[in-house]
Amino acid sequence: MLYILRLAMLGLYFLVASAINFVICFARPFNPDNSRLCGWMYSAPALRLLGLTVRLETEGMLAQPNPFVIVANHQSNWDLFVLGCSVPRRTVSLGKKSLKWIPFFGQIYWLAGNILIDRGNAFKAKQAMLKTTDVMQHQDTSIWVFAEGTRNLGRGLLPFKKGAFQMAINAGVPIIPLCCSNYKRSMNLNRWHSGTIVIHTLPPIATTGMTLDDMPALMERCRTQMATCLDTLDAQLV
Known part of the structure; x- marks a missing residue:
């Protein structure tokens, strides 16, 4: 009964x-700080409704200066x-183009300044990746990426896609691994x-001086660090 009540309240709050x-987004469209404000608005009250504690x-x-x-x-x-609730200042995310057509959320996601990629069009995907480099280098803006490319459904980290690491190397900016415990x-x-969740960030991984030849090792280093961190967080919560 509590589950159904919470879902109903969450739907209304959404x-x-x-x-x-x-x-917010209509008043200042494509402002890179919109994602932080919108993320907090979706998250903070919803966590109370759901009975979740996030640490x-x-x-x-x-404390890390943009961009990363x-x-x-x-x-x-x-x-x-x-x-x-964990999105830092002037940070936008990378998402698939189809998100734009989700009612309400999709239009807000686009107006918030997030970068949409058409994965089915290699040329447009490449142009979007070039745009992220320009955003980071010249607009004091960081990029948030789900490197697995899809939801892992709590079954552990999936293999990482190359995009996040290619962007970081091309722009010469550090990577910050962010680990969310298995909720x-x-x-x-x-x-x-209903549960406790820990969101923990690891020390930045510098990419200065790296080339794309270094990308496989960089991906493995980041994934290994995150997998170890996630195991530790889950053990602490148990």
Whole structure:
């Protein structure tokens, strides 16, 4: 019963938050700080409705000057509510073009200044990747990427895609791994306190002087660090 009530309340709140976020984005379209404000609006009240406690251990990321590339694990669609509160200033994300057509959320996502990639068109995808380099180098803006490319559904890290690492090397900016503990298996919305989630960022990984030949080793280093961190976070919560 509590689960159904929470989903109903969350659905109503999503519509309210979307209306507020649309006003924010319409007032200053494509501003790179829109994502932080919209993420907080979707996330912070929703976490209370869901009975979730999120512990942010992101001080290192917040102290890091822009620009940088955030590489995060992607568990499910709940990430909107779980991770929205952790978006730092002047940070946009990389998403597939089809997100633009999701009612309410898609239009806000686009107006918030996030970068949309058409994965089915190699030329347009390449142009979008070039745009991210320009955004980071000349607009004091960081990029958030789910390097797995899809939801892992709480089954551990999937293989990483190259895009985030190629962007970081081309722009010469550091990578900040962001790890969210496994809530997909532990969250129980039928309990009054439905779970505790930890979001932890690791020290920046410098890419200065790297070339694309260094990318496989960089990807493996980042993934190994994140996998170890996630195991530690999950063990702490158990």
